Amino acid sequence: xxxxxxxxxxxxxxLELPRTSVEQENAVGKRKLYIESxxxxxxxxxxxxxxxILQEGGYATTSNFETADVILLNTCAxxxxxxxKVRNRLKNFNYLKKKRPEMVVGVLxxxxxxxxxxxxxxxxxxxxxxxxxxxxxxxxxLNEVEDGHKAINVFLSKEETYADITPVRLNSNGVTAxxxxxxxxxxxxxxxxxxxxxxxxxxRDPQSILxxxxxxxxxxxxxxxxxxxxxxxxxxxxxxxxxxVNFAQLLEKVALVSPELRIRFSTSHxxxxxDEVLYTMKKYENICKYIHxxxxxxxxxxxxxxxxxxxxxxxxxRIDAIRNILGEDCGISQDIITGFCTETEEEHQDTLSLMxxxxxxxxxxxxYSERPGTPAAKKLVDDIPEEVKKRRLTEVIxxxxxxxxxxxxxxxxxxxxxLVEGFSKRSDDYLQxxxxxxxxxxxxxHHYKKGDYVMVKINEASAATLKGEAVNS
Ligand code: SAH
Ligand code: SF4
Ligand code: F3S
Numbered sequence: 001x002x003x004x005x006x007x008x009x010x011x012x013x014x015l016e017l018p019r020t021s022v023e024q025e026n027a028v029g030k031r032k033l034y035i036e037s038x039x040x041x042x043x044x045x046x047x048x049x050x051x052x053i054l055q056e057g058g059y060a061t062t063s064n065f066e067t068a069d070v071i072l073l074n075t076c077a078x079x080x081x082x083x084x085k086v087r088n089r090l091k092n093f094n095y096l097k098k099k100r101p102e103m104v105v106g107v108l109x110x111x112x113x114x115x116x117x118x119x120x121x122x123x124x125x126x127x128x129x130x131x132x133x134x135x136x137x138x139x140x141x142l143n144e145v146e147d148g149h150k151a152i153n154v155f156l157s158k159e160e161t162y163a164d165i166t167p168v169r170l171n172s173n174g175v176t177a178x179x180x181x182x183x184x185x186x187x188x189x190x191x192x193x194x195x196x197x198x199x200x201x202x203x204r205d206p207q208s209i210l211x212x213x214x215x216x217x218x219x220x221x222x223x224x225x226x227x228x229x230x231x232x233x234x235x236x237x238x239x240x241x242x243x244x245v246n247f248a249q250l251l252e253k254v255a256l257v258s259p260e261l262r263i264r265f266s267t268s269h270x271x272x273x274x275d276e277v278l279y280t281m282k283k284y285e286n287i288c289k290y291i292h293x294x295x296x297x298x299x300x301x302x303x304x305x306x307x308x309x310x311x312x313x314x315x316x317x318r319i320d321a322i323r324n325i326l327g328e329d330c331g332i333s334q335d336i337i338t339g340f341c342t343e344t345e346e347e348h349q350d351t352l353s354l355m356x357x358x359x360x361x362x363x364x365x366x367x368y369s370e371r372p373g374t375p376a377a378k379k380l381v382d383d384i385p386e387e388v389k390k391r392r393l394t395e396v397i398x399x400x401x402x403x404x405x406x407x408x409x410x411x412x413x414x415x416x417x418x419l420v421e422g423f424s425k426r427s428d429d430y431l432q433x434x435x436x437x438x439x440x441x442x443x444x445x446h447h448y449k450k451g452d453y454v455m456v457k458i459n460e461a462s463a464a465t466l467k468g469e470a471v472n473s
Contacts, residue, residue, distance in 0.1 A: 030060040034068035039076025045178040048167030057139035070104045075111035079369035110197035133157040156199030163208040182228035190307045190376040203236040223262040232272035248276040255284035263287045271310045278325040290438040294335035298354025299347035331437030333362040339389030340368045341380035361407045363400040408461035418456045441466045
Protein backbone atom coordinates (compact mmCIF):
# COMPACT_ATOMS: atom_id res chain seq x y z
CA UNK A 1 0.00 0.00 0.00
CA UNK A 2 1.23 3.44 -0.86
CA UNK A 3 1.04 5.75 2.11
CA UNK A 4 -0.68 9.04 1.62
CA UNK A 5 1.24 11.92 3.08
CA UNK A 6 -0.68 14.39 5.16
CA UNK A 7 -2.10 16.95 2.80
CA UNK A 8 -2.74 20.62 2.90
CA UNK A 9 -5.96 21.86 1.30
CA UNK A 10 -3.97 22.91 -1.76
CA UNK A 11 -2.36 19.51 -2.10
CA UNK A 12 -5.74 17.88 -1.83
CA UNK A 13 -7.14 20.20 -4.44
CA UNK A 14 -4.19 19.47 -6.70
CA LEU A 15 -4.66 15.73 -6.30
CA GLU A 16 -8.39 15.69 -6.69
CA LEU A 17 -8.85 18.21 -9.43
CA PRO A 18 -10.19 18.52 -11.92
CA ARG A 19 -13.46 16.98 -10.87
CA THR A 20 -15.68 16.81 -13.85
CA SER A 21 -19.18 16.02 -14.76
CA VAL A 22 -20.14 12.48 -15.65
CA GLU A 23 -20.89 11.46 -19.19
CA GLN A 24 -24.59 11.37 -19.80
CA GLU A 25 -26.32 8.77 -21.89
CA ASN A 26 -28.88 9.71 -24.56
CA ALA A 27 -27.35 13.09 -25.12
CA VAL A 28 -28.19 13.19 -28.82
CA GLY A 29 -29.09 16.66 -30.02
CA LYS A 30 -28.54 18.33 -26.66
CA ARG A 31 -25.91 20.96 -25.96
CA LYS A 32 -23.05 19.46 -23.99
CA LEU A 33 -21.97 20.85 -20.64
CA TYR A 34 -18.61 20.30 -18.96
CA ILE A 35 -18.19 21.56 -15.39
CA GLU A 36 -15.09 21.66 -13.22
CA SER A 37 -15.05 22.58 -9.51
CA UNK A 38 -12.43 24.27 -7.36
CA UNK A 39 -12.34 25.14 -3.65
CA UNK A 40 -14.44 23.82 -0.80
CA UNK A 41 -17.12 21.15 -0.51
CA UNK A 42 -19.72 23.88 -0.85
CA UNK A 43 -18.55 24.58 -4.37
CA UNK A 44 -18.62 20.89 -5.29
CA UNK A 45 -22.13 20.73 -3.90
CA UNK A 46 -23.11 23.85 -5.87
CA UNK A 47 -21.84 22.28 -9.10
CA UNK A 48 -24.38 19.51 -8.53
CA UNK A 49 -27.11 22.14 -8.27
CA UNK A 50 -25.87 23.90 -11.41
CA UNK A 51 -25.89 20.61 -13.30
CA UNK A 52 -29.45 19.95 -12.18
CA ILE A 53 -30.57 23.41 -13.33
CA LEU A 54 -28.88 23.05 -16.71
CA GLN A 55 -30.14 19.52 -17.30
CA GLU A 56 -33.62 20.93 -16.76
CA GLY A 57 -32.65 23.62 -19.23
CA GLY A 58 -31.90 20.99 -21.90
CA TYR A 59 -28.17 20.43 -21.46
CA ALA A 60 -26.43 17.07 -21.24
CA THR A 61 -23.25 16.60 -19.21
CA THR A 62 -19.95 15.40 -20.63
CA SER A 63 -16.61 14.55 -19.04
CA ASN A 64 -14.74 15.56 -22.19
CA PHE A 65 -14.13 19.31 -22.39
CA GLU A 66 -12.72 18.95 -25.93
CA THR A 67 -16.21 18.29 -27.28
CA ALA A 68 -18.22 20.41 -24.84
CA ASP A 69 -20.42 23.27 -26.06
CA VAL A 70 -20.27 24.95 -22.67
CA ILE A 71 -17.34 24.82 -20.23
CA LEU A 72 -18.04 26.05 -16.70
CA LEU A 73 -15.43 26.56 -14.00
CA ASN A 74 -16.83 26.81 -10.48
CA THR A 75 -14.14 28.94 -8.88
CA CYS A 76 -12.65 29.65 -5.45
CA ALA A 77 -11.22 32.96 -4.18
CA UNK A 78 -10.07 31.95 -0.72
CA UNK A 79 -6.33 32.42 -1.38
CA UNK A 80 -4.30 34.02 -4.13
CA UNK A 81 -3.10 30.63 -5.42
CA UNK A 82 -6.70 29.36 -5.69
CA UNK A 83 -7.40 32.20 -8.13
CA UNK A 84 -4.14 31.64 -9.99
CA LYS A 85 -5.11 28.04 -10.59
CA VAL A 86 -8.33 29.15 -12.31
CA ARG A 87 -6.53 31.73 -14.45
CA ASN A 88 -4.05 29.05 -15.58
CA ARG A 89 -6.87 26.69 -16.39
CA LEU A 90 -8.59 29.34 -18.50
CA LYS A 91 -5.36 29.71 -20.49
CA ASN A 92 -5.54 25.97 -21.23
CA PHE A 93 -8.85 26.49 -22.96
CA ASN A 94 -7.55 29.21 -25.32
CA TYR A 95 -6.60 26.78 -28.07
CA LEU A 96 -10.08 25.23 -27.97
CA LYS A 97 -11.74 28.61 -28.27
CA LYS A 98 -9.56 29.37 -31.30
CA LYS A 99 -10.63 26.09 -32.91
CA ARG A 100 -14.28 26.48 -31.94
CA PRO A 101 -15.16 30.12 -31.29
CA GLU A 102 -18.79 29.13 -30.64
CA MET A 103 -17.74 27.21 -27.52
CA VAL A 104 -18.94 29.07 -24.41
CA VAL A 105 -16.73 29.54 -21.34
CA GLY A 106 -18.39 30.50 -18.06
CA VAL A 107 -17.03 31.17 -14.60
CA LEU A 108 -19.14 30.56 -11.51
CA UNK A 109 -18.59 30.72 -7.78
CA UNK A 110 -16.55 32.87 -5.47
CA UNK A 111 -13.97 34.28 -7.86
CA UNK A 112 -16.78 35.22 -10.26
CA UNK A 113 -18.55 37.03 -7.44
CA UNK A 114 -15.37 38.78 -6.30
CA UNK A 115 -14.24 40.01 -9.70
CA UNK A 116 -17.64 40.59 -11.33
CA UNK A 117 -17.30 42.48 -14.66
CA UNK A 118 -13.53 42.64 -14.17
CA UNK A 119 -13.48 38.95 -15.07
CA UNK A 120 -14.88 39.75 -18.50
CA UNK A 121 -12.33 42.52 -18.97
CA UNK A 122 -9.30 40.61 -17.69
CA UNK A 123 -9.97 37.19 -19.21
CA UNK A 124 -11.15 37.67 -22.78
CA UNK A 125 -12.03 33.98 -23.11
CA UNK A 126 -14.83 34.31 -20.55
CA UNK A 127 -18.38 34.72 -21.92
CA UNK A 128 -20.47 34.24 -18.76
CA UNK A 129 -19.97 35.26 -15.13
CA UNK A 130 -22.42 33.95 -12.52
CA UNK A 131 -22.17 34.35 -8.74
CA UNK A 132 -23.23 31.68 -6.20
CA UNK A 133 -26.80 32.97 -5.88
CA UNK A 134 -27.42 33.41 -9.62
CA UNK A 135 -27.44 29.81 -10.80
CA UNK A 136 -31.16 29.69 -11.61
CA UNK A 137 -30.41 32.37 -14.17
CA UNK A 138 -27.78 30.28 -15.99
CA UNK A 139 -30.04 29.01 -18.79
CA UNK A 140 -30.94 32.66 -19.59
CA UNK A 141 -27.35 33.83 -19.33
CA LEU A 142 -26.26 31.09 -21.74
CA ASN A 143 -29.05 32.11 -24.13
CA GLU A 144 -27.79 35.68 -24.06
CA VAL A 145 -24.37 34.41 -25.13
CA GLU A 146 -26.01 32.45 -27.96
CA ASP A 147 -27.37 35.82 -29.11
CA GLY A 148 -23.84 37.17 -29.24
CA HIS A 149 -23.54 39.03 -25.93
CA LYS A 150 -21.42 38.51 -22.85
CA ALA A 151 -23.62 37.78 -19.84
CA ILE A 152 -23.26 38.40 -16.11
CA ASN A 153 -25.33 37.95 -12.96
CA VAL A 154 -23.60 38.42 -9.60
CA PHE A 155 -26.66 39.40 -7.58
CA LEU A 156 -26.41 38.10 -4.01
CA SER A 157 -29.68 37.02 -2.44
CA LYS A 158 -30.87 37.03 1.15
CA GLU A 159 -33.19 34.09 0.55
CA GLU A 160 -31.83 31.75 -2.12
CA THR A 161 -31.09 28.25 -0.76
CA TYR A 162 -31.89 26.19 -3.89
CA ALA A 163 -34.04 24.15 -1.49
CA ASP A 164 -36.30 22.75 -4.21
CA ILE A 165 -33.50 21.67 -6.54
CA THR A 166 -32.48 18.03 -6.53
CA PRO A 167 -28.72 18.00 -7.09
CA VAL A 168 -27.31 15.78 -9.83
CA ARG A 169 -24.58 13.82 -8.04
CA LEU A 170 -21.28 14.26 -9.88
CA ASN A 171 -18.32 11.90 -9.56
CA SER A 172 -20.30 10.11 -6.93
CA ASN A 173 -19.19 6.91 -5.26
CA GLY A 174 -22.91 6.21 -4.67
CA VAL A 175 -22.26 5.92 -0.92
CA THR A 176 -21.47 9.40 0.45
CA ALA A 177 -23.07 12.73 -0.50
CA UNK A 178 -22.99 16.39 0.49
CA UNK A 179 -26.19 18.10 1.56
CA UNK A 180 -26.09 21.87 1.77
CA UNK A 181 -28.05 23.13 4.82
CA UNK A 182 -27.28 26.83 4.64
CA UNK A 183 -25.54 29.41 2.49
CA UNK A 184 -23.45 32.53 3.05
CA UNK A 185 -21.70 33.69 6.18
CA UNK A 186 -22.45 36.50 8.65
CA UNK A 187 -19.11 36.34 10.40
CA UNK A 188 -16.50 38.81 9.43
CA UNK A 189 -13.23 37.03 10.02
CA UNK A 190 -10.87 39.77 8.95
CA UNK A 191 -8.81 37.56 6.58
CA UNK A 192 -11.75 36.00 4.79
CA UNK A 193 -13.33 36.72 1.45
CA UNK A 194 -16.32 34.38 1.89
CA UNK A 195 -18.81 36.90 3.35
CA UNK A 196 -18.19 39.03 0.24
CA UNK A 197 -18.46 36.19 -2.25
CA UNK A 198 -21.34 34.25 -0.72
CA UNK A 199 -23.38 36.95 0.94
CA UNK A 200 -25.58 36.83 4.02
CA UNK A 201 -26.15 33.69 5.97
CA UNK A 202 -29.46 31.90 5.38
CA UNK A 203 -30.69 28.48 6.45
CA ARG A 204 -32.51 25.99 4.30
CA ASP A 205 -35.96 24.63 5.13
CA PRO A 206 -35.44 21.49 7.28
CA GLN A 207 -38.17 19.58 5.45
CA SER A 208 -36.29 19.92 2.16
CA ILE A 209 -33.08 18.78 3.89
CA LEU A 210 -34.80 15.71 5.36
CA UNK A 211 -36.37 14.88 2.01
CA UNK A 212 -33.00 15.08 0.27
CA UNK A 213 -31.47 12.78 2.91
CA UNK A 214 -34.35 10.30 2.61
CA UNK A 215 -34.05 10.33 -1.21
CA UNK A 216 -30.33 9.66 -0.92
CA UNK A 217 -30.96 6.74 1.43
CA UNK A 218 -33.62 5.38 -0.95
CA UNK A 219 -31.11 5.42 -3.81
CA UNK A 220 -28.48 3.52 -1.84
CA UNK A 221 -26.45 6.28 -0.19
CA UNK A 222 -25.21 5.55 3.34
CA UNK A 223 -23.64 8.79 4.49
CA UNK A 224 -24.49 12.49 4.27
CA UNK A 225 -22.28 15.45 5.16
CA UNK A 226 -24.32 18.50 6.13
CA UNK A 227 -22.60 21.57 4.75
CA UNK A 228 -22.40 25.21 5.77
CA UNK A 229 -19.68 27.76 6.53
CA UNK A 230 -20.83 27.76 10.14
CA UNK A 231 -23.30 24.94 10.67
CA UNK A 232 -23.71 25.71 14.37
CA UNK A 233 -25.52 28.93 13.53
CA UNK A 234 -28.12 27.07 11.45
CA UNK A 235 -31.45 28.64 12.38
CA UNK A 236 -34.75 28.18 10.65
CA UNK A 237 -38.14 29.53 11.62
CA UNK A 238 -41.44 28.71 9.95
CA UNK A 239 -43.27 31.67 8.43
CA UNK A 240 -45.88 31.84 11.18
CA UNK A 241 -43.11 31.50 13.78
CA UNK A 242 -44.64 28.34 15.27
CA UNK A 243 -41.60 26.17 14.55
CA UNK A 244 -37.94 26.94 15.22
CA VAL A 245 -35.10 24.59 14.41
CA ASN A 246 -31.51 25.04 15.55
CA PHE A 247 -28.53 22.95 14.43
CA ALA A 248 -28.74 20.41 17.27
CA GLN A 249 -32.41 19.87 16.46
CA LEU A 250 -31.72 19.54 12.74
CA LEU A 251 -28.96 17.03 13.49
CA GLU A 252 -31.41 14.97 15.54
CA LYS A 253 -34.02 15.03 12.77
CA VAL A 254 -31.46 13.87 10.19
CA ALA A 255 -30.16 11.17 12.56
CA LEU A 256 -33.70 9.84 12.84
CA VAL A 257 -34.08 9.42 9.05
CA SER A 258 -32.51 5.98 9.49
CA PRO A 259 -29.91 4.36 11.75
CA GLU A 260 -28.36 3.07 8.50
CA LEU A 261 -27.56 6.63 7.37
CA ARG A 262 -24.36 8.07 8.78
CA ILE A 263 -24.26 11.80 9.44
CA ARG A 264 -21.26 14.12 9.25
CA PHE A 265 -21.19 17.92 9.20
CA SER A 266 -18.81 20.74 8.40
CA THR A 267 -17.79 23.39 9.38
CA SER A 268 -18.26 24.00 13.11
CA HIS A 269 -17.37 27.42 14.47
CA UNK A 270 -15.73 27.49 17.93
CA UNK A 271 -17.83 30.46 19.00
CA UNK A 272 -21.12 28.73 18.19
CA UNK A 273 -20.70 24.99 18.84
CA UNK A 274 -22.95 24.24 21.81
CA ASP A 275 -23.06 21.46 24.40
CA GLU A 276 -26.52 20.69 22.97
CA VAL A 277 -24.86 19.75 19.66
CA LEU A 278 -22.32 17.59 21.50
CA TYR A 279 -25.04 15.79 23.51
CA THR A 280 -27.02 15.17 20.31
CA MET A 281 -23.90 13.65 18.76
CA LYS A 282 -23.51 11.43 21.81
CA LYS A 283 -27.16 10.34 21.72
CA TYR A 284 -27.10 8.94 18.17
CA GLU A 285 -24.72 6.21 17.11
CA ASN A 286 -25.08 7.23 13.45
CA ILE A 287 -23.78 10.78 14.01
CA CYS A 288 -20.05 10.42 13.43
CA LYS A 289 -17.80 11.35 16.32
CA TYR A 290 -15.68 13.76 14.39
CA ILE A 291 -15.60 17.56 14.55
CA HIS A 292 -13.80 19.95 12.24
CA UNK A 293 -13.17 22.94 14.50
CA UNK A 294 -10.90 25.50 12.80
CA UNK A 295 -8.70 27.31 15.32
CA UNK A 296 -6.84 29.62 12.86
CA UNK A 297 -4.43 30.59 15.66
CA UNK A 298 -3.62 29.62 19.24
CA UNK A 299 -2.94 33.18 20.33
CA UNK A 300 -5.66 35.45 21.70
CA UNK A 301 -4.24 38.70 20.31
CA UNK A 302 -4.06 37.23 16.80
CA UNK A 303 -7.55 35.75 17.16
CA UNK A 304 -8.79 39.22 18.05
CA UNK A 305 -7.11 40.75 14.99
CA UNK A 306 -8.67 37.97 12.94
CA UNK A 307 -12.04 38.91 14.45
CA UNK A 308 -12.75 35.28 15.23
CA UNK A 309 -14.70 36.45 18.34
CA UNK A 310 -13.26 33.79 20.64
CA UNK A 311 -9.93 33.62 22.45
CA UNK A 312 -7.57 30.78 23.28
CA UNK A 313 -9.33 30.06 26.59
CA UNK A 314 -12.74 29.84 24.91
CA UNK A 315 -11.40 27.50 22.25
CA UNK A 316 -9.81 25.26 24.93
CA UNK A 317 -13.08 25.28 26.84
CA ARG A 318 -14.86 23.93 23.72
CA ILE A 319 -12.20 21.25 23.26
CA ASP A 320 -12.59 20.23 26.91
CA ALA A 321 -16.37 20.05 26.41
CA ILE A 322 -15.87 17.75 23.41
CA ARG A 323 -13.54 15.51 25.39
CA ASN A 324 -15.84 15.47 28.44
CA ILE A 325 -19.05 14.78 26.54
CA LEU A 326 -17.85 12.63 23.65
CA GLY A 327 -14.67 11.17 25.13
CA GLU A 328 -11.01 11.09 24.17
CA ASP A 329 -11.69 9.17 20.95
CA CYS A 330 -13.75 11.89 19.21
CA GLY A 331 -11.84 12.96 16.10
CA ILE A 332 -10.96 16.66 15.95
CA SER A 333 -9.40 18.50 13.00
CA GLN A 334 -8.26 22.07 12.51
CA ASP A 335 -7.69 24.86 10.02
CA ILE A 336 -4.68 27.01 10.89
CA ILE A 337 -3.29 30.13 9.23
CA THR A 338 0.40 30.94 9.72
CA GLY A 339 1.97 34.38 9.43
CA PHE A 340 -1.15 36.49 9.87
CA CYS A 341 -0.46 40.24 10.10
CA THR A 342 1.94 41.14 12.94
CA GLU A 343 2.18 37.55 14.26
CA THR A 344 5.32 37.25 16.42
CA GLU A 345 7.44 34.15 16.93
CA GLU A 346 5.97 33.70 20.45
CA GLU A 347 2.45 33.98 19.09
CA HIS A 348 3.26 31.33 16.51
CA GLN A 349 4.53 29.15 19.41
CA ASP A 350 1.07 29.55 20.99
CA THR A 351 -0.42 27.92 17.91
CA LEU A 352 1.97 25.00 18.24
CA SER A 353 1.20 24.63 21.95
CA LEU A 354 -2.54 24.70 21.26
CA MET A 355 -2.04 21.91 18.74
CA UNK A 356 -0.18 19.88 21.36
CA UNK A 357 -2.98 20.50 23.84
CA UNK A 358 -5.78 19.44 21.49
CA UNK A 359 -3.90 16.60 19.79
CA UNK A 360 -5.67 17.09 16.49
CA UNK A 361 -6.32 14.06 14.32
CA UNK A 362 -5.97 16.01 11.12
CA UNK A 363 -5.45 19.51 9.81
CA UNK A 364 -5.69 21.91 6.89
CA UNK A 365 -2.92 24.46 7.14
CA UNK A 366 -2.26 27.60 5.15
CA UNK A 367 0.13 30.53 4.91
CA TYR A 368 -1.80 33.80 5.17
CA SER A 369 -2.77 35.21 1.80
CA GLU A 370 -4.11 38.76 1.79
CA ARG A 371 -7.42 39.05 -0.04
CA PRO A 372 -8.41 42.40 -1.59
CA GLY A 373 -11.35 44.11 0.07
CA THR A 374 -11.29 42.12 3.31
CA PRO A 375 -11.10 43.95 6.66
CA ALA A 376 -7.50 42.72 7.16
CA ALA A 377 -6.46 44.04 3.74
CA LYS A 378 -8.01 47.42 4.57
CA LYS A 379 -6.83 47.85 8.16
CA LEU A 380 -3.76 45.69 8.76
CA VAL A 381 -0.36 45.38 7.14
CA ASP A 382 0.56 42.03 5.60
CA ASP A 383 3.99 42.34 7.18
CA ILE A 384 5.24 38.80 7.72
CA PRO A 385 7.78 37.91 5.03
CA GLU A 386 6.77 35.05 2.75
CA GLU A 387 9.65 32.85 3.88
CA VAL A 388 8.67 33.29 7.54
CA LYS A 389 5.04 32.39 6.77
CA LYS A 390 6.27 29.30 4.93
CA ARG A 391 8.69 28.24 7.67
CA ARG A 392 5.97 28.58 10.30
CA LEU A 393 3.66 26.62 8.03
CA THR A 394 6.22 23.84 7.75
CA GLU A 395 6.49 23.72 11.54
CA VAL A 396 2.75 23.49 11.89
CA ILE A 397 2.51 20.75 9.22
CA UNK A 398 5.38 18.77 10.78
CA UNK A 399 3.74 18.90 14.18
CA UNK A 400 0.40 17.86 12.70
CA UNK A 401 2.08 14.89 11.02
CA UNK A 402 3.37 13.72 14.38
CA UNK A 403 0.03 14.30 16.12
CA UNK A 404 -1.88 12.49 13.34
CA UNK A 405 0.51 9.56 13.63
CA UNK A 406 0.05 9.43 17.41
CA UNK A 407 -3.71 9.77 17.21
CA UNK A 408 -3.98 7.16 14.47
CA UNK A 409 -1.93 4.73 16.53
CA UNK A 410 -4.59 4.86 19.23
CA UNK A 411 -6.82 2.90 16.87
CA UNK A 412 -4.43 -0.03 16.52
CA UNK A 413 -5.89 -3.16 18.13
CA UNK A 414 -9.46 -1.82 18.10
CA UNK A 415 -12.38 -3.16 16.08
CA UNK A 416 -14.10 -0.33 14.24
CA UNK A 417 -17.10 0.13 11.99
CA UNK A 418 -16.05 1.17 8.49
CA LEU A 419 -18.34 2.32 5.70
CA VAL A 420 -16.82 1.08 2.43
CA GLU A 421 -16.51 3.80 -0.25
CA GLY A 422 -14.78 1.72 -2.94
CA PHE A 423 -11.55 0.02 -3.87
CA SER A 424 -8.33 1.23 -2.27
CA LYS A 425 -6.32 3.61 -4.46
CA ARG A 426 -3.52 1.09 -4.81
CA SER A 427 -5.19 -2.24 -5.45
CA ASP A 428 -8.57 -3.75 -6.30
CA ASP A 429 -7.84 -6.53 -3.82
CA TYR A 430 -8.35 -3.99 -1.05
CA LEU A 431 -11.31 -1.86 -0.06
CA GLN A 432 -11.21 1.62 1.40
CA UNK A 433 -13.66 3.32 3.69
CA UNK A 434 -13.85 5.59 6.70
CA UNK A 435 -14.34 4.96 10.38
CA UNK A 436 -16.41 7.11 12.70
CA UNK A 437 -13.56 9.61 13.12
CA UNK A 438 -13.34 10.15 9.35
CA UNK A 439 -10.08 8.20 9.05
CA UNK A 440 -9.36 6.22 5.93
CA UNK A 441 -9.23 2.49 6.65
CA UNK A 442 -7.87 0.01 4.09
CA UNK A 443 -8.45 -3.76 4.35
CA UNK A 444 -8.46 -6.88 2.12
CA UNK A 445 -11.78 -7.03 0.32
CA HIS A 446 -12.89 -10.69 0.72
CA HIS A 447 -16.62 -10.70 -0.11
CA TYR A 448 -17.30 -7.13 1.02
CA LYS A 449 -18.33 -4.35 -1.33
CA LYS A 450 -18.97 -0.64 -1.67
CA GLY A 451 -21.71 0.59 0.67
CA ASP A 452 -21.22 -2.18 3.27
CA TYR A 453 -20.64 -1.43 6.92
CA VAL A 454 -17.78 -3.71 7.90
CA MET A 455 -16.23 -4.32 11.35
CA VAL A 456 -12.49 -4.01 10.84
CA LYS A 457 -9.72 -4.84 13.29
CA ILE A 458 -7.06 -2.14 12.94
CA ASN A 459 -3.55 -3.61 12.74
CA GLU A 460 -1.41 -0.73 11.54
CA ALA A 461 -1.41 3.07 11.39
CA SER A 462 0.45 5.79 9.54
CA ALA A 463 -0.12 9.56 9.78
CA ALA A 464 -2.75 9.31 7.03
CA THR A 465 -4.20 5.79 6.92
CA LEU A 466 -5.26 2.87 9.05
CA LYS A 467 -4.89 -0.70 7.82
CA GLY A 468 -6.77 -3.69 9.09
CA GLU A 469 -8.64 -6.90 8.52
CA ALA A 470 -12.40 -7.50 8.44
CA VAL A 471 -13.66 -9.52 11.39
CA ASN A 472 -16.87 -11.55 11.57
CA SER A 473 -19.38 -10.04 13.91
N1 SAH B 1 -16.14 28.72 7.41
C1 SAH B 1 -14.96 28.07 7.76
C2 SAH B 1 -13.79 28.34 6.85
C3 SAH B 1 -13.96 28.44 5.41
S1 SAH B 1 -12.52 28.87 4.53
C4 SAH B 1 -14.57 28.51 9.15
O1 SAH B 1 -14.92 29.56 9.59
O2 SAH B 1 -13.84 27.81 9.77
C5 SAH B 1 -11.44 27.52 4.90
C6 SAH B 1 -10.16 27.90 5.56
O3 SAH B 1 -9.35 28.64 4.69
C7 SAH B 1 -10.30 28.79 6.77
O4 SAH B 1 -10.66 28.10 7.92
C8 SAH B 1 -8.92 29.39 6.89
O5 SAH B 1 -8.07 28.59 7.66
C9 SAH B 1 -8.43 29.40 5.45
N2 SAH B 1 -8.40 30.77 4.93
C10 SAH B 1 -9.43 31.61 4.74
N3 SAH B 1 -8.99 32.81 4.28
C11 SAH B 1 -7.65 32.71 4.17
C12 SAH B 1 -6.62 33.60 3.77
N4 SAH B 1 -6.90 34.86 3.40
N5 SAH B 1 -5.34 33.16 3.78
C13 SAH B 1 -5.04 31.89 4.16
N6 SAH B 1 -5.97 31.03 4.56
C14 SAH B 1 -7.26 31.41 4.58
FE1 SF4 C 1 -14.79 33.01 6.51
FE2 SF4 C 1 -15.02 33.31 9.12
FE3 SF4 C 1 -17.19 32.93 7.64
FE4 SF4 C 1 -15.48 30.93 8.00
S1 SF4 C 1 -16.72 31.93 9.61
S2 SF4 C 1 -16.41 31.55 6.08
S3 SF4 C 1 -13.53 31.99 8.04
S4 SF4 C 1 -15.85 34.71 7.58
FE1 F3S D 1 -13.42 29.03 -1.92
FE2 F3S D 1 -15.76 30.11 -1.93
FE3 F3S D 1 -15.42 27.82 -0.75
S1 F3S D 1 -13.86 31.18 -1.66
S2 F3S D 1 -13.33 27.94 -0.04
S3 F3S D 1 -15.19 28.20 -2.88
S4 F3S D 1 -16.82 29.43 -0.12
